[in-house]
Amino acid sequence: FTGKPVDGYAANRVLGTQALCRALERARQRAEALGFGPAAVGCLSPSTGRGWLHPLGAQP
Numbered sequence: 001f002t003g004k005p006v007d008g009y010a011a012n013r014v015l016g017t018q019a020l021c022r023a024l025e026r027a028r029q030r031a032e033a034l035g036f037g038p039a040a041v042g043c044l045s046p047s048t049g050r051g052w053l054h055p056l057g058a059q060p
Contacts, residue, residue, distance in 0.1 A: 016024075
């Protein structure tokens with residue numbers, strides 16, 4: 001979703017348990033019911049995530 005590679009990450013894949021996937025789907029459904037649109041879920045380290053995700057949140 002960044003449109004370009006992220007420093008320090010060799011693949012565009014995220015590994016998670018089935019429980020994690022179900023929880024993310026429930027959160028997406030609840031957010032949608034409240035009128036929120038698509039959201040990006042970042043699985044980056046905190047320092048990398050701040051640098052990449054913060055500017056994305058400021059976009060319309």
